[in-house]
Amino acid sequence: MPENKAVVYRGMGHVEVENVGYPAFEIKDGPGVNPDNVGRQLPHGVILKVIATNICGSDQHMVRGRTTAPEGLTLGHEITGEVIETGPDVEFIKTGDLVSVPFNIACGRCRNCKEGKTGVCMNVNPERAGSAYGYVDMGGWVGGQAEYVMVPYADWNLLKFPDRDQAMEKIRDLAMLADIFPTGFHGCVTAGVGPGSTVYVAGAGPVGLAAATSAFLLGAAVVMVADLQKDRLDQARSFGCETIDVTQGDPRAQIEQILGEPEVDAAVDAVGFEARGHGDDAQTERPATVLNTIMDVTRAGGALGIPGLYVTGDPGASDDAAKEGSLSIRLGLGWAKSLSFTTGQCPVMRYNRQLMMAILHDRVQIAKNVNATVIPLDQAPQGYTEFDQGAARKYVLDPHGMIK
Template structure:
């Protein structure tokens, strides 16, 4: 099969790889039709992780079931399915509680597994023609009859739509709340959409890229340009000096401020911009260590956090990757009902063969390259 393979920092190639296949009775084999490039893929692409060379990337996947293992009962050949990026077993302590992003079975020795991701188990990614799905009955989300027509919407259920929604859940967004979102990348835009779905009265999205801010405004959010580093002050002014009720961190450890990486910038801005007793949800990726960081603390996975202000304001912070299965069914149904259209943030649709080009432009944050979907035709 053709697949996109990581061969080192900023070097990915599409080449022939051994076909994915059923390995265990609970596996499902999916022919991938659409797979996305995620901002998290860029951490590996840039060489900022311990991703091994020769691995197939891709954790945002959708396709058609081609074969099922002998132990699979619910999923049938021909089903169109979307796969949560995090792989859950369905029966461990965390999966039973709905915390599938922290499965204790799929990646022994660590809480959490994913397709084609550094440190998240041995599983190949789906930027390929075929994908092996472990624990297929549990992990496959079967799509409704309009799946082919709305494929670019449903593929967002693999990661960024649930992740954006998760940010609002961690922050505690309720109807009528004002919400400040740092990051107008795909996840931040999905957090803005999710905050609106949940009935937020005011959604403010912070970024320094004009094209992304324009897209945030198109989604009904108030764009805030942080090019001069004044975003927290702007949010305070827009909220009568009180601060936003809730804040969402959708950037992560490679946050840039005035052209330089400042890993703690978004967190400290949120502490400043969110009102006393407000909630902050953090879904941007922060890592246990970042040896290539310029910041001394960041090399060890640490942040200089304004904890005194956090404590004095009585704020709460909740963190972690999205438990996709906790949300993907309800979000699927919103798409089916025409009440959510996450595909509107897609900027480019490329064949799998042009994936390296997509990575290059997305990594450079070139204007207009907001969300890239890849079409894999087996």
């Protein structure tokens, strides 16, 4: 049985590539594993040889010590791979299939799954609704920044690529289907983006850039991306976005310069709970800034998509309320403007097949737009460091050297 090297969280600001053991069709005890999940049998699962596995901003929150993630947690929830072993209950997925793995783990049997709410499956996490690979408080399913990983409920969860050779040619793009492309798309869909829309995207990290890409795919007329990092704004500008530098102050004035009016049809929060302020406060953490800004700059009757991560436990927060996820948001403003809000994890399976088709038929270049950068698995610690410093890149780990 081969070794299985993986990226392991070893404390604030520290990850290591270690041998974590080869995956099995059973949940074993370990860091972050819910006790009620220990011993759970998984005959409906498969073992994947990981082709691509990405570093996500959500991983970075954990590595910064901004969650309750335990030391020793195997990280990684953005997985693309080749099926090399199937459990006895797997019927339709076959050995040799190339597949995308939604970061949500879903059973396909509960009420929420049957309603398409796969981000809040009721059966895979004994603690609360929703589960993910290598993620804090998500049931303890082993992460996929690794050489090999086990995926449960394979017939339900896995998106099979129709042609292996074509998939490998476009693997950098297809690797974005596990999380950031559907997540950005979900942010835009729930914000009501459509043909002719004017759109404000807060954050030019990978999810923000994926949201901007999605807005264009949905027919937006103008897409404005806001950030405080020059390199990230340059990356947004490279594929047609207007950019807003929040270090220069309140975005309303810059929006008005671009549109001739200070409000947009739709807004997306792709930042989340580690948001900074604007203008003189641009280097100070102000966790409610983005939420309040998108309410302010969205027209009355508009909608807000909020795929940016917010947590119920943040030991590094600036005040006691924020440590429990309580923020000073201007709900009265949102109410007065009759704004619609959509929060929570993206239900990846709602979108990933359609977005796969857009990639395979050259309707979108998501890897180019997010500046996908492939590195070997053993360079993951360096990738985490550079990403934490604001690199305008989406790091893709290549555990087996299979990506051109």
